[in-house]
Amino acid sequence: xSALVDPPTVPPTVHPVLGNLNDIQGDLWxxxxxxxxxxxxxxxxxxxRAADFARELRNMVVNQSHLISSLPMVQNNWVDISSHKQxxxxxxxxxxxxxxxxxxxxxxxxxxxxxxxxKPKSLKLTLIRERTDPSFASGMRLDIRLNDPTxxxxxxxxxxxxxxxxxxxxxxxxxxxxxxxxxxKISLGHETGLISDVPGGIEGRLxxxxxxxxxxxxxxxxxxxxxxxxxxxGVDDDKAVLATPSxxxxxxxxxxxxxxxxxxxxxxxPEWMHQGSFLVFRKLEQNVKAFNALKQDFxxxxxxxxxxxxxxxxxxWPSGAPITVPDYHTSDAPDVDHEKVKKMNKFxxxxxxxxxxxxxxxxxxxxxNPRISNSNSSDQGLKFSKMIRSGIPYGPDxxxxxxxxxxxxxxxxxxxxxxxxxxxxxxxxxxxxNNRDFPPGKDSGVDPIVGQAxxxxxxxxxxxxxxxxxxxxxGKSQLVTFRGGEYFFAPSIAALRGALSDAKVGNGSA
Numbered sequence: 461x462s463a464l465v466d467p468p469t470v471p472p473t474v475h476p477v478l479g480n481l482n483d484i485q486g487d488l489w490x491x492x493x494x495x496x497x498x499x500x501x502x503x504x505x506x507x508x509r510a511a512d513f514a515r516e517l518r519n520m521v522v523n524q525s526h527l528i529s530s531l532p533m534v535q536n537n538w539v540d541i542s543s544h545k546q547x548x549x550x551x552x553x554x555x556x557x558x559x560x561x562x563x564x565x566x567x568x569x570x571x572x573x574x575x576x577x578x579k580p581k582s583l584k585l586t587l588i589r590e591r592t593d594p595s596f597a598s599g600m601r602l603d604i605r606l607n608d609p610t611x612x613x614x615x616x617x618x619x620x621x622x623x624x625x626x627x628x629x630x631x632x633x634x635x636x637x638x639x640x641x642x643x644x645k646i647s648l649g650h651e652t653g654l655i656s657d658v659p660g661g662i663e664g665r666l667x668x669x670x671x672x673x674x675x676x677x678x679x680x681x682x683x684x685x686x687x688x689x690x691x692x693x694g695v696d697d698d699k700a701v702l703a704t705p706s707x708x709x710x711x712x713x714x715x716x717x718x719x720x721x722x723x724x725x726x727x728x729x730p731e732w733m734h735q736g737s738f739l740v741f742r743k744l745e746q747n748v749k750a751f752n753a754l755k756q757d758f759x760x761x762x763x764x765x766x767x768x769x770x771x772x773x774x775x776x777w778p779s780g781a782p783i784t785v786p787d788y789h790t791s792d793a794p795d796v797d798h799e800k801v802k803k804m805n806k807f808x809x810x811x812x813x814x815x816x817x818x819x820x821x822x823x824x825x826x827x828x829n830p831r832i833s834n835s836n837s838s839d840q841g842l843k844f845s846k847m848i849r850s851g852i853p854y855g856p857d858x859x860x861x862x863x864x865x866x867x868x869x870x871x872x873x874x875x876x877x878x879x880x881x882x883x884x885x886x887x888x889x890x891x892x893x894n895n896r897d898f899p900p901g902k903d904s905g906v907d908p909i910v911g912q913a914x915x916x917x918x919x920x921x922x923x924x925x926x927x928x929x930x931x932x933x934x935g936k937s938q939l940v941t942f943r944g945g946e947y948f949f950a951p952s953i954a955a956l957r958g959a960l961s962d963a964k965v966g967n968g969s970a
Contacts, residue, residue, distance in 0.1 A: 473532050475694045477711050477719075483954040484735050485562045486534030487628065488715060488877055490689035490696050492850040493529070493560040494537050495630035497637045500741065500873060501645075501665040502616055502658035505569060505624045510576025511963040513654045518961030520647040521953060527644050529560040530953055531695070555632035559640035562628040563956070564739045564948035567597040569624030570960075578964040584730040592727050595881045596738060596947045605890035607912035608942045614743055615660030617944030623658050626741065626948050628875070630852075634669075641665075666743060668852035668873040677798065679853055680746045680870045681770070681909075684780030684798065688805055688829055690714060690846045704805045706831075709846050713879055720879045732959035735952035737848075737877040740885040742945035744910070745871040748858035750937040754930075762924030764790055772923040773908045773930075775823030784809060784819040808832070820923040821904035827892050828907070830899070844883040845892075847876040871940070881947055896920070908932055910940050 473481045487493050505513050520527055537558045544556055565573065567589070574583045589597035600606070601620050617623075627644055631637040648655050657664030670676050679685045690709035691701050701708055712720045716733045720726070754773075755766035763769035768790060771777045775784075777792035780801035787793070808831040809819060819826050855870025862868055878884030892898050893907035896918055905921030906913050908930065913919045919932040933939065951960060 475711070477717060478692075478695070478715060479735060480954075481531045481695070483952045484531040484715065485950050485953060486529035486531050486560055487562045487630075487850055488737050488848065488950065489531060489534075490691050490700070490848060491534075491538055492848070493534060493562075493628075493630035494541055494556075494558050494632070495560075495670065495852065496555065496632050497634045497667070497669045498628065498630040498852045498873070499637050499641055499665050499667050500875075501627040501629065501641055501663075502623050503625050503627070503645075503648075503650075503655045503664060504622045504658055505572045506654050506656070507572050507575060509649075509654055510572050511966060512576070513649060514573060514576045514961045514963035516647065516649045516654060518957050518963070520644070521957040521961070524643075524647055525953075527561060527640070527647060528563055528953060528956065534560055557632055557636050559629065559631040559636040561630075561640055561644055562739075562950055563625065563644075564628070564950040565625045566620075566623055566946055566948055567599065568621055570949070572624055573960055576963055577960075578962050582959060582962065583732065587727075587730065592729050593738075593881065595886055596949065600740075600742075600946050603886065603947075605886060605894075607890075607894050607914055608945075609912075612941070612943065614666075614944040616658055616664065616666065617743075617946070618660055620946055623946055625655075626739070626946075628739075628850075634667075637667075666854065666873055668854040671853055671857060675857070678778065679872055680748055680855070680858060681751050681774070682778045683770075683774050683776060684778065684801065685851075685872075686849060687776075687780050687798075687801055688825070690848060700802075703803050706806055706808070713844055713846050713883075714848055714877060716879050726880075732955045733949070733951065736955065737879060737950050738881050738884070739948040739950050740847075740874075740876050740878070740881065740945070741948060742874040743854075743871065743943040744874050745869055745941045745943050747933075747937060747939055747941070748870065749860075750933050751939050754933065754939070760928055761930055762927035767792065769923070772820050772823060773921075775819050775825035780804075782807065782819065782825070783823075820921070821899055821902050822896075822907060822911075822921040822923070824907050824909040827898070827911070828888055830892070832899075844880070845887045847878045847884045847888070850875045850877065871943070874945075877950065905929065906932070908939065912942070 475481055540556060570583055570585060574585060595603055599620055627641060629637050629641045671678060677684055688707060691707045692711045693701055693708060715735060715737045716729050718734060755769045758766050758769035761769060763772060771783050776782050777788060779792050779796040781788040781792060781796050782804055783789060785804055785807060851872050851874040854873050876885055893911045894913060896905050897903055906919060908921045916934045919934050920929045921932060922929055
């Protein structure tokens with residue numbers, strides 16, 4: 461019989477900084493949607509009928525409010541899951557049906573919506589494009605700082621100008637996901653031509669699923685994922701906040717508020733953007749065969765085993781235990797569980813950085829979250845580059861000796877939320893992951909997992925002082941390859957039923 465523990469409490473629905481939590485979409489916090497399956501559906505809005513789309517958007521949010529999940533709805537889902545697990549005990553395996561969905565729009569999508577609204581400039585898109593959010597307005601394809609490849613992209617991203625919106629739909633099984641997605645598409649006028657599938661792929665969608673036990677929670681290289689999430693007091697469970705105080709984050713860095721600013725000061729966004737967040741989506745293909753092959757050279761790079769080299773490249777062991785913690789410098793432990801790993805997040809590299817067991821400066825989790833608390837650092841992104849990550853694996857598990865074919869491709873459907881693209885994802889990818897000289901003056905190399913150097917000659921990384929530099933595979937053997945993506949904005953539910961759906965009289969967008 462399992463030990464009885466108190467279920468997590470649901471925070472109040474009014475937050476001192478974020479306001480009414482019922483107006484925030486339900487994926488915008490550390491836990492996000494509960495999920496075993498998830499679909500990302502990309503759609504185009506019929507510009508000639510933009511006003512009709514706006515009306516249907518309002519009708520859906522007002523009269524079918526369950527279709528787009530609010531934050532309290534998803535918090536209640538997690539409470540129900542906890543209660544169900546306690547009642548079922550260790551042998552319980554039944555999944556609760558909990559479909560949830562989020563809607564987000566590209567800048568091009570917002571332009572199309574604006575053309576159908578009653579007030580011609582109500583969304584203040586010129587301000588967004590020219591002053592507050594230029595990267596979002598330009599789109600990911602034109603963001604040269606990312607060093608993304610321009611060839612070999614998924615067909616869904618062949619023309620990002622036709623991507624106007626995304627539905628992110630999660631559930632405990634593919635049937636729940638399909639049904640919720642279909643209900644929303646019908647509500648938004650898919651059958652009457654108000655929206656259509658983005659060309660490419662299968663019905664405009666990309667599907668992911670958590671891996672089967674014992675690999676659930678791990679990405680395809682075999683490492684526990686989604687551990688170090690930023691927490692918000694008053695939104696996240698009190699126990700989680702107390703267990704990992706180092707991850708407590710100013711909510712204005714994650715969601716847009718009237719006081720959200722960049723580290724340069726910034727300009728207030730239009731009021732309709734408050735309680736929303738920017739969604740960065742990227743399809744990242746993982747080459748497990750190349751990753752495993754690279755680890756076989758472990759001795760040359762000063763490692764004790766292939767597993768040790770993998771941990772040094774990642775910065776964590778497969779369990780999620782960070783190698784910078786003394787008990788896990790050179791080996792993982794079979795008794796480490798997910799909750800214990802979360803508690804290990806009370807560390808910084810500043811006080812656990814003694815050779816020879818230090819976490820490499822270029823290790824993936826160190827590049828993406830440097831954990832430097834020095835407020836005097838010239839890299840102010842250290843204070844602002846926190847993001848809520850909400851991705852999911854896609855594709856089958858790797859089988860040694862498998863035939864290379866399109867259907868055998870695998871990777872991560874990466875998604876993250878932040879209040880500023882420039883301070884969040886863009887800063888992390890361009891200034892940290894792609895930069896061989898971050899931290900400054902160390903020439904530590906690029907992030908070995910997601911780093912994209914400007915030239916193949918710079919695809920190098922150091923994992924052990926005094927040993928050879930690791931030459932990372934490039935081209936078809938690159939460990940992680942970008943296959944397409946885009947910048948979106950996930951507005952508040954209040955904006956969905958208000959500013960974004962205040963349709964003008966008549967049809968179309970004359």
